[in-house]
Amino acid sequence: xxxxxxxxxxxxxxxxxxxxxxxxxxxxxxxxxxxxxxxxxxxxxxxxxxxxxxxxxxxxxxxxxxxxxxxxxxxxxxxxxxxxxxxxxxxxxxxxxxxxxxxxxxxxxxxxxxxxxxxxxxxxxxxxxxxxxxxxxxxxxxxxxxxxxxxxxxxxxxxxxxxxxxxxxxxxxxxxxxxxxxxxxxxxxxxxxxxxxxxxxxxxxxxxxxxxxxxxxxxxxxxxxxxxxxxxxx
Amino acid sequence: xxxxxxxxxxxxxxxxxxxxxxxxxxxxxxxxxxxxxxxxxxxxxxxxxxxxxxxxxxxxxxxxxxxxxxxxxxxxxxxxxxxxxxxxxxxxxxxxxxxxxxxxxxxxxxxxxxxxxxxxxxxxxxxxxxxxxxxxxxxxxxxxxxxxxxxxxxxxxxxxxxxxxxxxxxxxxxxxxxxxxxxxxxxxxxxxxxxxxxxxxxxxxxxxxxxxxxxxxxxxxxxxxxxxxxxxxxxxxxxxxxxxxxxxxxxxxxxxxxxxxxxxxxxxxxxxxxxxxxxxxxxxxxxxxxxxxxxxxxxxxxxxxxxxxxxxxxxxxxxxxxxxxxxxxxxxxxx
Numbered sequence: 001x002x003x004x005x006x007x008x009x010x011x012x013x014x015x016x017x018x019x020x021x022x023x024x025x026x027x028x029x030x031x032x033x034x035x036x037x038x039x040x041x042x043x044x045x046x047x048x049x050x051x052x053x054x055x056x057x058x059x060x061x062x063x064x065x066x067x068x069x070x071x072x073x074x075x076x077x078x079x080x081x082x083x084x085x086x087x088x089x090x091x092x093x094x095x096x097x098x099x100x101x102x103x104x105x106x107x108x109x110x111x112x113x114x115x116x117x118x119x120x121x122x123x124x125x126x127x128x129x130x131x132x133x134x135x136x137x138x139x140x141x142x143x144x145x146x147x148x149x150x151x152x153x154x155x156x157x158x159x160x161x162x163x164x165x166x167x168x169x170x171x172x173x174x175x176x177x178x179x180x181x182x183x184x185x186x187x188x189x190x191x192x193x194x195x196x197x198x199x200x201x202x203x204x205x206x207x208x209x210x211x212x213x214x215x216x217x218x219x220x221x222x223x224x225x226x227x228x229x230x231x232x233x234x
Numbered sequence: 235x236x237x238x239x240x241x242x243x244x245x246x247x248x249x250x251x252x253x254x255x256x257x258x259x260x261x262x263x264x265x266x267x268x269x270x271x272x273x274x275x276x277x278x279x280x281x282x283x284x285x286x287x288x289x290x291x292x293x294x295x296x297x298x299x300x301x302x303x304x305x306x307x308x309x310x311x312x313x314x315x316x317x318x319x320x321x322x323x324x325x326x327x328x329x330x331x332x333x334x335x336x337x338x339x340x341x342x343x344x345x346x347x348x349x350x351x352x353x354x355x356x357x358x359x360x361x362x363x364x365x366x367x368x369x370x371x372x373x374x375x376x377x378x379x380x381x382x383x384x385x386x387x388x389x390x391x392x393x394x395x396x397x398x399x400x401x402x403x404x405x406x407x408x409x410x411x412x413x414x415x416x417x418x419x420x421x422x423x424x425x426x427x428x429x430x431x432x433x434x435x436x437x438x439x440x441x442x443x444x445x446x447x448x449x450x451x452x453x454x455x456x457x458x459x460x461x462x463x464x465x466x467x468x469x470x471x472x473x474x475x476x477x478x479x480x481x482x483x484x485x486x487x488x489x490x491x492x493x494x495x496x497x498x499x500x501x502x503x504x505x506x507x508x509x510x511x512x513x514x515x516x517x518x519x520x521x522x523x524x525x526x527x528x529x530x531x532x533x534x535x536x537x538x539x540x541x542x543x544x545x546x547x548x549x550x551x552x553x554x555x556x557x558x559x560x561x562x563x564x565x566x567x568x569x
Contacts, residue, residue, distance in 0.1 A: 063512025092513055094422035196425060202507045202514065204422070205391050205487055208451045 003028035004047045005210030007203075010060055010068030013038070014051035016195050019101035020069045024048070026221050027214070054078070057091045057198065065074040066203035067211065068093075071102055072193035073172050077133045094204050096211075097197040097218060106136060108188040109179050110168040111161055115187060121146060130160030130169045137170035140190045158182040242343045242351030254354070254545055257383050258336050261356045261539070264379040265334035268371075270358045273333050275315040277340075281305040284526045287314040288497035295342030307341035313498070313536055316359045322529035329362020329532055333475025350542065357518070357538035364533040365520060369502045370477035372518065372535045376484045376506070382552075383544065388508040388515065388552055390485045391451070391472070391534065394467035395499040395519060398448055404463030405440035419448055420493050448491030456488050462488070467501075474502055489548055498524045506539065510550030515543045 004027070011020050011034070025031045029046055042049050048085075049065055056070035057078050078091050100135065110117045117127045126147040131137040134152045141148040151166050153159075160166045162182060172193065173179055197218070204211060239245070246254065262272065282559040284294060284307055294307035309315055312335045324331055338354050343349040358375055359366050373390065397557040398419055402412050411434035418427040424445065443461055454475070457468050468490075475483055487507075494503050494517060503519030518537025525532045530553055 061512060095425045097429075114387045200512050201422065202512055203511070205451055205489060205505075205507050206389060206509055208487070212449075 007066040008047045008057045010065035011050045016102045030208050060093050061091050063200045063204045063223040068198050072136050077135050094199040099195040102195040104174045106191050111182045112185045120167045128166040130157050130166040169179045202230050260382045261379045264382050269376045270332040270334035278306045281307045293497045312337050317524050317528050321530045331361040334358045354541040361534045361538035362532045366473035368476045368535045389487050391489040391505040392486050393489040395503045397467035400463045414554040451489040467510040510547045
């Protein structure tokens with residue numbers, strides 16, 4: 001039996017990639033090709049498939065992978081609203097373990113100086129917020145009792161307040177450098193996000209032994225081999 | 235001309251209908267053979283009537299007004315309508331009562347997720363037969379029907395909806411924290427569960443148990459060495475298991491963390507898994523208090539299968555492909 005107990009694991013490319021591959025190495029997986037070949041997607045001999053982080057819940061939910069690693073931000077964005085919005089159920093995946101690495105904070109930020117979002121709320125009754133995370137942003141603003149117009153953007157969110165399209169942004173930041181460089185200041189911290197190990201619900205039952213064994217070995221790893229720190233920049 | 239239909243609904247054309255019909259005919263034969271009479275109930279019901287049940291996540295999602303202004307809903311399952319039928323039409327009939335159904339139910343969906351708005355369910359309700367006999371009978375019918383359709387590799391996850399609440403109560407979890415913990419478990423968000431336990435200031439030893447017990451699943455060994463508060467539920471599960479015929483008992487995976495997101499379940503609950511599909515094919519459980527809310531207090535148990543999911547699993551097994559099939563046998567601890 002291989003180091004991953006014959007399980008298929010969805011590994012995210014991007015900021016969480018290095019930490020995840022380090023973790024797999026620490027478990028005894030041969031990650032040489034995984035590290036060196038960034039075009040290949042399927043590594044069948046070691047039970048790994050790679051994809052962008054936001055696709056990990058999709059593949060795990062469908063059962064294409066038994067386990068997956070993705071950020072809490074992705075899970076929150078694709079997840080349910082809880083009891084306040086019945087019927088808005090989240091992805092059907094189980095969240096098994098906080099892996100600790102890839103630590104970032106979801107923040108509400110606006111231009112330095114007097115907060116333009118406050119002024120918009122006071123005078124216009126609504127603040128405009130640009131984000132790549134429309135569900136997290138809408139939920140946070142709703143829960144804190146503010147009316148907001150969510151503007152979903154795909155690229156650099158920092159551009160939106162600088163050009164006057166919105167008064168504030170909701171975005172993920174590791175070090176705050178990008179925000180500072182664009183003259184934006186953090187007004188509120190919404191939630192801290194780290195890498196999470198998720199599982200397919202059916203695999204969690206039918207492959208209980210291998211999954212529990214892997215979990216036990218992950219928990220037993222010394223903290224320093226639990227992946228590298230936060231991604232640069234952000 | 236292409237005329238759209240709502241997302242999550244679809245037209246079923248003859249090739250597919252033929253296959254689906256073969257499945258439902260097979261199921262109907264098994265249900266009838268076990269004494270379960272088929273019923274139809276209206277797709278539209280009064281909201282005020284269905285609201286007697288605590289549907290939680292599965293409550294009706296579509297409402298319309300009738301000509302007199304009353305609110306009607308499209309049923310979201312068949313268990314609640316059958317509870318209504320029993321209270322209204324079988325108010326004095328000697329139990330047990332056995333019903334089966336093949337019916338479309340209606341659920342809210344999230345866009346772009348391929349979730350069905352209208353789903354065909356096949357199921358049974360056994361009214362007036364308490365645990366463990368009633369539960370064992372329902373599980374037997376479930377396995378006989380799946381066997382008859384030709385599904386091979388399915389397993390039944392068996393747990394108890396009262397186990398975790400009993401654990402929380404006995405371990406001194408304050409009332410105010412229980413709902414949050416239960417919600418985390420319903421989502422199987424074990425990280426959230428751990429965080430919520432820490433936030434609620436639960437003693438380390440108790441928190442450990444509340445995390446460890448619901449992650450237990452597997453053979454009979456997971457039933458040993460449980461805290462006193464879980465003993466009642468676990469004994470109940472053992473009794474059910476003892477009553478199962480061997481072929482059915484072999485299909486069971488005990489799952490001490492199994493909670494279904496429908497509020498009316500009270501005791502044993504179960505889900506059907508097949509390695510050809512990444513999601514459960516169906517499930518059910520005991521709902522000993524639901525009938526009482528409609529005015530005829532009787533213990534009851536039932537299950538519903540998603541016919542489309544069963545169809546996909548059958549097709550997957552036939553092709554030897556599907557979600558978890560590749561590594562399923564290698565990774566299955568039960569084989």
